[in-house]
Amino acid sequence: MSAADQPIYGRVALIGLGLIASSMFWGMKRAGLAGEVTGYARSQETRDTARKIGLCDQVFDSAQEAVKDADLVVLCVPVGVMGAVAKDIAPALKPGATVTDVGSVKRQVIDDVSPHLPTGVHFVPAHPLAGTEHSGPESGFAELFDNRWCLLITDAETDRTAADNLARFWRGLGSNVDEMEADHHDLVLAVTSHTPHLIAYTMVGVADDLRRVSESEVIKYSASGFRDFTRIAASDPTMWRDVFLNNKDATLEILGRFTEELFALQRAIRQGDGDHLHDYFTRTRAIRRGIIEAGQDTDAPDFGRGSAS
Amino acid sequence: MSAADQPIYGRVALIGLGLIASSMFWGMKRAGLAGEVTGYARSQETRDTARKIGLCDQVFDSAQEAVKDADLVVLCVPVGVMGAVAKDIAPALKPGATVTDVGSVKRQVIDDVSPHLPTGVHFVPAHPLAGTEHSGPESGFAELFDNRWCLLITDAETDRTAADNLARFWRGLGSNVDEMEADHHDLVLAVTSHTPHLIAYTMVGVADDLRRVSESEVIKYSASGFRDFTRIAASDPTMWRDVFLNNKDATLEILGRFTEELFALQRAIRQGDGDHLHDYFTRTRAIRRGIIEAGQDTDAPDFGRGSAS
């Protein structure tokens, strides 16, 4: 940032101090987006770690203390506990404050959080499309959100000033910002993230089960795709359990389509229908080209990490 | 290599001049593994390109000319045409020569190739576990095989001198070499590569089908896992068609297990059984740790390419 930039919020409170919150903290410091940042996490251990590594200007032993006087409160906890956390902090929220979250599912979080928030507090849900398979207070880094999308969930009821400030805030963290409706978000993410994660977890589970192929063989000879799958399947179990339980409908819909198409390919393999396979595999290349053209991945060979067969 | 190293083979012939063959060529030059390298590809276009970029010391217009006097002949064509190519070159093979291949499937290739080879020619099938999603004569690079595994298929009948020389050759290309029996190879690869590829193709196909989520949304908001899936699903359609048609049994077996486990997870989502999901997602993390410890991937955050949810 240039020194002339004003912080967007005087005080920001981070509730939950894991990968996303710690990355937000370092990103806020990099860009001078907040006057002061307070934090709270459930366990003493995480709070101690945060204090030790200088994560947050002040770490409090209760969420209510952390959100007191905050202009922006960011819920950075697993999707399944967003409602409970909102209920806990509600009495301590400053009138006019903005509450947001970073949950990977939006409809259920909105249904869980909204009822607890007092009038005059603006709720603008958000979802940064960035992460790694690591978690906890020490896993964050300022660059996590650079050039990634952050989706704000808005509708006719949204307070525009609150949403516009939050959009500026996410741009300050390095993201591109789009706005979207909650159910559509949940469907898009079921396609681009949630179902792929479930599939990756399943494939790694199958490899782990198979007694005729030893674990050491799976490990030694794992090439991508499989190696990429294991990376995905190393993500936090609590976070992902909550994602699937709370984006149930969209995930089940996409899974249904997935198994339908998989069965068609399986039948083509069984019947030796090479044309069906070839056509299918040709069609899917176009999407890859689109992603590269959109600058969301590179086409460079990734020496040694590349796919093998 | 040190200048003192002798080439392992006086003359090496590459049949098929795509990603694998061109990477082998540059790798042989880097390490001085062959006195001379000849080449042949099916199309005039590929042969012209090869001549233009200096791929092979001599490019011939027939496979028979290319293999004449070769001490090592490497079949670098799709799995489905290995048999036809072997039949074509058989009369021109030098007595005592070694024939190998780089196909991603082994049992079927052995069944297709062996019957054509004259006595006194040694067949030692191989499979380098390295690749990218690119193909063709211009996609190769010398480093492709560095620190990757190359599996040689051997049994009691294998000519040990031929196999040992081929192992030295692959080590010279940068690989680690293991030996394995053909059917076991096909099962291991069905787990670590073939089924993951089919799944990735399927998931990308589902995204492409879904009219309620636009292609531009899929592209813009694709995070890993999905972005990794699109990379995998950009691989050559002919190569992969042949892999699935020729590793039918193992692929169908692993697919069967995969859908079984996927259905169990799907039911857990439908019934809200969070413990089942959490347990499953915890178990799969151990495999990831093993892969990192084995040095087959890194644990570093891959800024911006990492998973999002």
Ligand SMILES: NC(=O)c1ccc[n+]([C@@H]2O[C@H](COP(=O)([O-])OP(=O)(O)OC[C@H]3O[C@@H](n4cnc5c(N)ncnc54)[C@H](OP(=O)(O)O)[C@@H]3O)[C@@H](O)[C@H]2O)c1
């Ligand atoms: N990781 C990703 O790839 C990614 C990407 C985008 C969005 N998200 C979303 O971001 C949110 C946080 O994910 P993360 O990756 O940052 O997770 P994380 O690293 O596992 O951190 C979660 C934090 O939440 C705290 N917490 C858990 N349960 C709590 C409770 N009942 N009350 C108060 N605090 C609680 C944890 O505290 P303790 O440490 O004390 O247990 C921890 O500080 C999730 O909603 C996730 O869906 C994640």
Ligand SMILES: NC(=O)c1ccc[n+]([C@@H]2O[C@H](COP(=O)([O-])OP(=O)(O)OC[C@H]3O[C@@H](n4cnc5c(N)ncnc54)[C@H](OP(=O)(O)O)[C@@H]3O)[C@@H](O)[C@H]2O)c1
């Ligand atoms: N790519 C990988 O990730 C990978 C990894 C390990 C092993 N493999 C195996 O390596 C082999 C080659 O794969 P690749 O990636 O190098 O493929 P590629 O880049 O697509 O090249 C294939 C080559 O085979 C030639 N060819 C095709 N059909 C032929 C025929 N009927 N007769 C003679 N030549 C023919 C092609 O000639 P034209 O150019 O003239 O069509 C081309 O030069 C396959 O068996 C594959 O399973 C691939």
